[in-house]
Amino acid sequence: MTLFYQTNSWTSQPQPTEKSIETWKHAADKKNWRITQLPNGYYQTEIKHPKDEKTWQDVTRRETLDGAESAIDGSISHYQKKLDYVSGPKVVKTFE
Numbered sequence: 001m002t003l004f005y006q007t008n009s010w011t012s013q014p015q016p017t018e019k020s021i022e023t024w025k026h027a028a029d030k031k032n033w034r035i036t037q038l039p040n041g042y043y044q045t046e047i048k049h050p051k052d053e054k055t056w057q058d059v060t061r062r063e064t065l066d067g068a069e070s071a072i073d074g075s076i077s078h079y080q081k082k083l084d085y086v087s088g089p090k091v092v093k094t095f096e
Contacts, residue, residue: 021086026050028079035068043068045075 016024026032032048034056042061045068049055059075062068084090 016082016086021083023050024079024082024086028076028083030072030076033072033076035065035072045072 027047034046034048036044036046038044038061042063043065044061045059046056047059049057060068060071062071
């Protein structure tokens with residue numbers, strides 16, 4: 001699942017907007033997700049609207065409950081990687 005976001009192009013490194021970062025933080029938090037069962041037996045993943053606590057937006061449908069939870073976990077992982085990228089490079093090895 002990928003939520004829509006917009007970036008701009010520059011000759012330098014493009015920076016995501018503050019609104020995009022807030023959306024990513026919201027999507028990376030599992031408490032903002034839920035799974036509902038549809039009348040046809042499928043499971044639908046939904047994310048809470050960031051500004052309206054009572055509104056849920058459908059994201060994807062899966063045949064099994066495990067598949068739906070896996071889709072949510074994949075989405076959370078995707079947005080967590082985006083947030084890690086925004087925070088800058090990580091030191092992976094130093095030399096003495």
